[in-house]
Amino acid sequence: SEPPRPSASFVVVGGGIAGVTCAEQLAITFPSEDILLITASPVIKAVTNFKQVSKVLEEFDVEEQPSSMLENRLPNIRVIESGVKQLKSEEHCIFTEDGRQHAYKKLCLCAGAKPKLISEGNPYVLGIRDTDSAQEFQKRLTKAKRIMIIGNGGIALELVYEIEGCEVIWAIKDKAIGNTFFDAGAAEFLTSKLISKKSEARIAQKRTRYTVGGSKKEARTKAESESVGSALGPDWHEGLALKGAEEFSHSIHIETACEVKKLYLQEEFKKTEKQSVAFPKAHHGKSVTTDEETWPVYVELTSGKIYGCDFLVSATGVTPNVEPFLQGNNFDLGEDGGLRVDDQMRTSLPDVYAAGDICTACWEPSPVWQQMRLWTQARQMGWYAAKCMAAATLGESIDMDFSFELFAHVTKFFNYKVVLLGKYNAQGLGANHELMLRCTRGQEYVKAIMQNGRMMGAVLIGETDLEETFENLILNQMDLSPYGKDLLDPNIDIEDYFD
Ligand SMILES: Cc1cc2nc3c(=O)[nH]c(=O)nc-3n(C[C@H](O)[C@H](O)[C@H](O)COP(=O)(O)OP(=O)(O)OC[C@H]3O[C@@H](n4cnc5c(N)ncnc54)[C@H](O)[C@@H]3O)c2cc1C
Ligand SMILES: NC(=O)C1=CN([C@@H]2O[C@H](COP(=O)(O)OP(=O)(O)OC[C@H]3O[C@@H](n4cnc5c(N)ncnc54)[C@H](O)[C@@H]3O)[C@@H](O)[C@H]2O)C=CC1
Numbered sequence: 465s466e467p468p469r470p471s472a473s474f475v476v477v478g479g480g481i482a483g484v485t486c487a488e489q490l491a492i493t494f495p496s497e498d499i500l501l502i503t504a505s506p507v508i509k510a511v512t513n514f515k516q517v518s519k520v521l522e523e524f525d526v527e528e529q530p531s532s533m534l535e536n537r538l539p540n541i542r543v544i545e546s547g548v549k550q551l552k553s554e555e556h557c558i559f560t561e562d563g564r565q566h567a568y569k570k571l572c573l574c575a576g577a578k579p580k581l582i583s584e585g586n587p588y589v590l591g592i593r594d595t596d597s598a599q600e601f602q603k604r605l606t607k608a609k610r611i612m613i614i615g616n617g618g619i620a621l622e623l624v625y626e627i628e629g630c631e632v633i634w635a636i637k638d639k640a641i642g643n644t645f646f647d648a649g650a651a652e653f654l655t656s657k658l659i660s661k662k663s664e665a666r667i668a669q670k671r672t673r674y675t676v677g678g679s680k681k682e683a684r685t686k687a688e689s690e691s692v693g694s695a696l697g698p699d700w701h702e703g704l705a706l707k708g709a710e711e712f713s714h715s716i717h718i719e720t721a722c723e724v725k726k727l728y729l730q731e732e733f734k735k736t737e738k739q740s741v742a743f744p745k746a747h748h749g750k751s752v753t754t755d756e757e758t759w760p761v762y763v764e765l766t767s768g769k770i771y772g773c774d775f776l777v778s779a780t781g782v783t784p785n786v787e788p789f790l791q792g793n794n795f796d797l798g799e800d801g802g803l804r805v806d807d808q809m810r811t812s813l814p815d816v817y818a819a820g821d822i823c824t825a826c827w828e829p830s831p832v833w834q835q836m837r838l839w840t841q842a843r844q845m846g847w848y849a850a851k852c853m854a855a856a857t858l859g860e861s862i863d864m865d866f867s868f869e870l871f872a873h874v875t876k877f878f879n880y881k882v883v884l885l886g887k888y889n890a891q892g893l894g895a896n897h898e899l900m901l902r903c904t905r906g907q908e909y910v911k912a913i914m915q916n917g918r919m920m921g922a923v924l925i926g927e928t929d930l931e932e933t934f935e936n937l938i939l940n941q942m943d944l945s946p947y948g949k950d951l952l953d954p955n956i957d958i959e960d961y962f963d
Contacts, residue, residue, distance in 0.1 A: 472500040474853065475558065475566055477548050478574030479503030480694030481526065481839060482820025482846035484510055484534065486572050489850030491538040494857075498540055500566060501531075502558070504547035504575075505594070505693040508534055511843055518932045519939065520872040521883070522840055526697050528595065547692070548575070551789045553813045570815045570853045573789060573803060574846060576695055577782035577821035577837060582614055582724050588761040588775045589727070592619055593782075594693030598704060601777065605630060608708045608774035609753055610743060612763055614724055615779035617644040618875075623777060624716055625658060625878050626701050630708020631743050631753060633771050635719045635763075642877070644836075647889055649901065650923055653909040657878045658716065692785070695821065697839040698875065717744050722767040727776075733762040740770040782837055784822045798824025807864050808856070809849035817853055819845035827864070832886035832920060832938055833871045840873060870939055871921075874931075883931045886921035886938045887913055893920060902952040910952060917945035933959050 474497060476487040487501040501508075507528045514524040531543035546560040551571075559565045579591030590601050605611070610631040613620050621642050624634050636643070640651035641658075728736065740762055743753055759772025784802035789795070796804040796812035802824030803811045811818050820842035825835040835841065844867040855862040873884045890897050890913045897920065902910040908926030912919055912934070919937045924930055937944065942962075950956050 472498045472542070472566070473569045473857070474498075474572075475500045475502065475568035475570075476572045476574060477502050477558070478576060478694070478820070478822070479505050479508035479531065479543070480574060480576045480820060480842060481509050481511060481697070482576070482822075482842040482849075483572070483574030484508050485843050485846030486574060486819055486850045486853075487541050488534075488538060489847050490853065491541045493850065493854045495540060498542060499538075500542050500544065500568075501534070502544045502546065502548055502560060502566065503531070503694075504545075504561075506545055507531070507595075507693070508543070509694050509697075510534065517874070518935050520867055520870045520935060521874055521931060522843075522867075522872075523874060524843070526839070548788050550791060551793055551816075553793045553816055556815060568815070570817065570857065572809075572817040572819060572846075572849050572853060573811070573822055574818065574820045574842075574849075575785040575788070575822050576692075577784045577802075578692065579778065580781045580783045581778040582776075582780055583727055583778070586727060588729075589778050590775060591778050592623075593695055595696065596693055598696060598700060602704050602706060604775055605706060605708050609710060609757075610759070610771075610773045611708070612771060612773045612776045613779060614776060615781070616642060617779060617781060619777075619779035621645070621877050622701060623706070623779065626706045628707050628713045629710045630715070632716045633719060633743070633773065634716060635722055635724065635765055637721065637723055639720050641718065645877070645882070645884060645889075646923065647911075649903070650909055650911065650925060653903060653905070653925060654878050654880070655718075656905065657880070715743075719765060719767065719769065722765040722769075724763055724776075725766045726764040728762040728764070730758060730760055730762070733772075738764075738770055740772045743771075782821060784824070786822060798826060800824055808852040808862070809845065810852070817849045819849040830869045833868050834887075834891060836871070836873070838873055844868070870935065872935065877925075880925050881927060883922075883924040883928075885924075885931070885934055886919075888921040888923050889913075890921065900949070900952050902954065912952065914944070917943045919944060930958075933962060936962065 474490045476483050487499050491499045508531050510527045510529050512525045512527050516522050535541055535543055546562040548558050549561050550559040557565055557567050579593050581589055581591050583589045592598055592601055608630050612633045613623055614635050616636040616638055624632055640648040641655055642651050760774055762770055762772045764770045786803060798804050803818040803822055804826040805811055805818050805823045807827035809817045809819055821837045848865040851862055871886055875882050887893055893915055897913055897915045900912040908928050910928055911923040913921040918941045922934045
């Protein structure tokens with residue numbers, strides 16, 4: 465006989481920012497309904513101190529909390545700590561690893577993504593996603609003299625700046641650093657900072673807290689060792705001492721325009737009789753290793769060079785966590801492997817919604833918005849998915865949320881504030897665009913992307929104070945050609961023009 469099926473009208477899968485925000489919003493909208501949050505990790509991520517900085521720019525802290533805190537805050541949320549192993553969408557039912565099944569009327573899948581590694585299953589290749597993988601990395605780093613970082617996105621940018629006491633070889637496919645966020649100009653602005661980095665005084669600004677009293681430890685002991693945690697986020701490396709085995713601050717060598725061709729373990733490498741190269745004795749940074757050193761792993765790059773190192777970090781992007789939900793369900797998937805969602809956050813299957821890193825936005829986007837797998841978008845999508853689920857339940861219709869009008873991201877790289885707006889890298893604009901630039905070395909870098917006199921995007925590095933004005937200019941698509949170069953003239957207060 466079938467076990468009883470405790471059911472809830474709304475079931476949300478995933479205790480990351482998308483899932484928690486979605487569950488919270490549903491709980492507030494339907495105070496008399498039970499909302500079930502099913503998550504594989506023993507802690508959940510909560511958004512705190514949310515601040516709408518301007519129309520679309522937002523800032524918030526993220527706290528890892530035991531799920532009981534969420535249940536106490538919103539008593540109609542019930543959290544089940546167990547991974548989902550199967551979805552039977554026709555029966556409106558999901559099955560968890562603890563052997564239970566849960567019926568739903570509407571379901572939102574927010575299971576996030578996982579690192580896409582260059583070499584799966586190789587013990588010398590680490591990915592960084594959650595608290596556990598970050599701690600494993602930190603532990604390995606304390607014994608390391610040299611590591612290699614592969615990839616040129618957010619994680620790599622943060623790591624190369626933070627790591628001390630260990631030689632770092634940063635191998636990137638591109639000619640310039642930070643290709644997911646910057647063009648060559650901005651990259652050069654930042655590279656000089658990387659090279660000149662000494663033990664400078666950091667701006668003490670902490671946005672993420674990973675411990676809440678003693679509660680986190682308690683929650684962790686219950687963790688199943690193989691469970692997937694939720695993704696780290698802003699300032700994840702704060703409070704993690706990223707220090708290698710040696711006593712020096714910063715030593716980095718960048719290998720551009722190359723990829724990993726082959727990895728060899730030590731014994732394997734000896735047999736090849738190939739030669740590895742020493743850490744370049746560059747004008748910047750210090751070399752502590754000798755040419756004779758033997759290494760646990762050797763990396764052959766497509767440039768022909770071979771470097772030995774203690775281990776590699778593969779910071780090469782993410783793949784949406786869709787597998788547990790695919791068997792027996794005919795989901796439409798995006799090119800990046802995510803669950804395709806429409807402008808109501810609906811997947812291709814009835815009553816199944818998705819939000820955050822797991823989904824691929826497939827609506828016709830605003831000309832100045834694009835999906836990126838980011839913290840802020842996970843929150844916005846989770847919130848909006850709950851609104852859509854509520855509207856569908858009540859037979860109402862709902863307009864796309866304003867946050868999807870304009871892409872906006874605030875972060876920090878190399879200790880600079882970085883604001884990205886709209887088509888900040890002229891994504892999809894073709895040749896028909898112009899760039900306006902203002903740069904003060906070591907201080908600020910301002911780039912506006914213009915098309916037919918309209919501002920389509922911007923990169924603001926440093927304390928430029930321009931984000932609100934630029935946000936408005938991109939949103940209102942005003943013809944700016946009459947202002948010409950004045951737009952970026954530091955002696956002209958452009959805000960006065962447009963107020
Ligand atoms: C190192 C690092 C630094 C980052 N820094 C930034 C940053 O500075 N700014 C920024 O905007 N973004 C940053 N990001 C990206 C950001 O963290 C993610 O985009 C965001 O957290 C995604 O949220 P999510 O809720 O969709 O997924 P996740 O946070 O990955 O949460 C997924 C949840 O689903 C659960 N789950 C998975 N599988 C199952 C299953 N089968 N059954 C049940 N539950 C399951 C997991 O346990 C987890 O709770 C960073 C990411 C990393 C890895
Ligand atoms: N401050 C921020 O905003 C941060 C955001 N994040 C987010 O976290 C997620 C994970 O970060 P990342 O792994 O850095 O992903 P990413 O998508 O930002 O960057 C991946 C990088 O790897 C490169 N790459 C892909 N395959 C490769 C291969 N086979 N060989 C060499 N290079 C390859 C890409 O060109 C790209 O530079 C992303 O969604 C990212 O946006 C992460 C850290 C900081």
